Amino acid sequence: xxxxxxxxxxxxxxxxxxxxxxxxxxxxxxxxxxxxxxxxxxxxxxxxxxxxxxxxxxxxxxxxxxxxxxxxxxxxxxxxxxxxxxxxxxxxxxxxxxxxxxxxxxxxxxxxxxxxxxxxxxxxxxxxxxxxxxxxxxxxxxxxxxxxxxxxxxxxxxxxxxxxxxxxxxxxxxxxxxxxxxxxxxxxxxxxxxxxxxxxxxxxxxxxxxxxxxxxxxxxxxxxxxxxxxxxxxxxxxxxxxxxxxxxxxxxxxxxxxxxxxxxxxxxxxxxxxxxxxxxxxxxxxxxxxxxxxxxxxxxxxxxxxxxxxxxxxxxxxxxxxxxxxxxxxxxxxxxxxxxxxxxxxxxxxxxxxxxxxxxxxxxxxxxxxxxxxxxxxxxxxxxxxxxxxxxxxxxxxxxxxxxxxxxxxxxxxxxxxxxxxxxxxxxxxxxxxxxxx
Numbered sequence: 284x285x286x287x288x289x290x291x292x293x294x295x296x297x298x299x300x301x302x303x304x305x306x307x308x309x310x311x312x313x314x315x316x317x318x319x320x321x322x323x324x325x326x327x328x329x330x331x332x333x334x335x336x337x338x339x340x341x342x343x344x345x346x347x348x349x350x351x352x353x354x355x356x357x358x359x360x361x362x363x364x365x366x367x368x369x370x371x372x373x374x375x376x377x378x379x380x381x382x383x384x385x386x387x388x389x390x391x392x393x394x395x396x397x398x399x400x401x402x403x404x405x406x407x408x409x410x411x412x413x414x415x416x417x418x419x420x421x422x423x424x425x426x427x428x429x430x431x432x433x434x435x436x437x438x439x440x441x442x443x444x445x446x447x448x449x450x451x452x453x454x455x456x457x458x459x460x461x462x463x464x465x466x467x468x469x470x471x472x473x474x475x476x477x478x479x480x481x482x483x484x485x486x487x488x489x490x491x492x493x494x495x496x497x498x499x500x501x502x503x504x505x506x507x508x509x510x511x512x513x514x515x516x517x518x519x520x521x522x523x524x525x526x527x528x529x530x531x532x533x534x535x536x537x538x539x540x541x542x543x544x545x546x547x548x549x550x551x552x553x554x555x556x557x558x559x560x561x562x563x564x565x566x567x568x569x570x571x572x573x574x575x576x577x578x579x580x581x582x583x584x585x586x587x588x589x590x591x592x593x594x595x596x597x598x599x600x601x602x603x604x605x606x607x608x609x610x611x612x613x614x615x616x617x618x619x620x621x622x623x624x625x626x627x628x629x630x631x632x633x634x635x636x637x638x639x640x641x642x643x644x645x646x647x648x649x650x651x652x653x654x655x656x657x658x659x660x661x662x663x664x665x666x667x668x669x670x671x672x673x674x675x676x677x678x679x680x681x682x683x684x685x686x687x688x689x690x691x692x693x694x695x696x697x698x699x700x701x702x703x704x705x706x707x708x709x710x711x712x713x714x715x716x717x718x719x720x721x
Contacts, residue, residue: 314377417573420606548581551583563579566607
């Protein structure tokens with residue numbers, strides 16, 4: 284064969300191992316994330332949790348942080364998939380320096396340092412600000428429903444709990460009597476070889492289900508009592524008269540639901556129908572689509588989230604946005620008053636806009652003398668040139684990048700506090716990608 288080819292000797296051993304800097308090109312994102320974590324992030328909160336020299340040395344915390352942030356930027360969230368990538372992908376090897384932590388190590392590290400990992404959001408955001416990616420000239424605010432790590436079929440309404448509890452209790456009691464009769468019969472036949480308090484296997488699942496049902500029922504009742512006390516306190520503070528028909532009774536509504544897998548998640552309406560979800564919030568700067576504030580709530584509507592997000596912007600960056608746009612879900616007198624108090628020029632829809640075809644002022648005209656009427660007039664006068672138009676090209680594309688491009692459509696963790704830290708980690712990875720392109 285006359286043609287010469289480059290040698291391909293798969294059994295050839297390396298005399299000198301390659302540098303991890305040579306595994307991928309110099310301008311690769313893997314190098315950027317690794318060096319940003321090594322040189323620019325304060326990980327003292329994570330390092331402080333390691334004490335003593337007992338046991339085998341753990342993986343370097345900075346390497347584990349870089350691995351998680353890089354994995355999230357690549358749309359890998361499962362610890363098993365991240366572990367596989369450490370073995371199969373050279374870009375991950377460039378981050379870990381050829382270390383291969385197994386999935387349990389990755390999952391335990393994330394669980395152990397979840398709060399500290401969520402706290403990295405502020406540090407990365409300030410790096411984006413110093414790079415000129417955050418101007419706070421205009422900020423778009425919106426929420427998106429993200430599925431919880433729980434099935435909607437594992438939820439039950441309060442009305443059904445009330446109906447099923449006596450039936451299930453009677454069935455368990457009947458089975459307990461039967462179990463006692465069987466125990467007595469077996470003792471008479473075989474002797475007293477078994478303990479008297481043992482129950483047949485087939486009674487245990489029903490008992491456990493009854494216990495869970497009663498716990499969920501009590502939790503719903505406690506939530507209703509707390510809501511009634513809070514409403515009564517607000518009424519006293521505002522000195523308003525509330526009709527008896529609208530006054531909270533302290534008893535759960537029949538349709539109030541609680542999920543047995545993740546009790547803090549809620550059934551919410553999404554584009555795919557009703558799902559067990561959390562409501563993830565993001566405030567996004569229009570300059571480069573950097574997330575400047577984030578949050579998660581288990582309330583389906585957005586009206587209560589504007590003030591906390593506005594406060595968080597100032598807390599994260601030490602200054603406030605000049606303009607803020609938001610859809611109809613955030614429109615309320617209290618929210619518009621909060622924008623005025625913070626000296627933010629707001630563009631909050633007073634009518635529902637669908638697919639960009641209808642006006643944000645469509646619908647009933649707000650009463651005179653209200654903040655809503657002043658906002659309606661501002662949007663009406665601006666027309667198609669109104670700054671409200673920036674909302675759909677500022678915050679909505681970010682949700683598209685997170686959910687579609689990087690595939691984050693369901694939380695891995697359960698419980699509101701854990702989910703908030705997980706969303707913070709997702710937002711941090713998003714901002715790192717923006718910073719890498721600066």
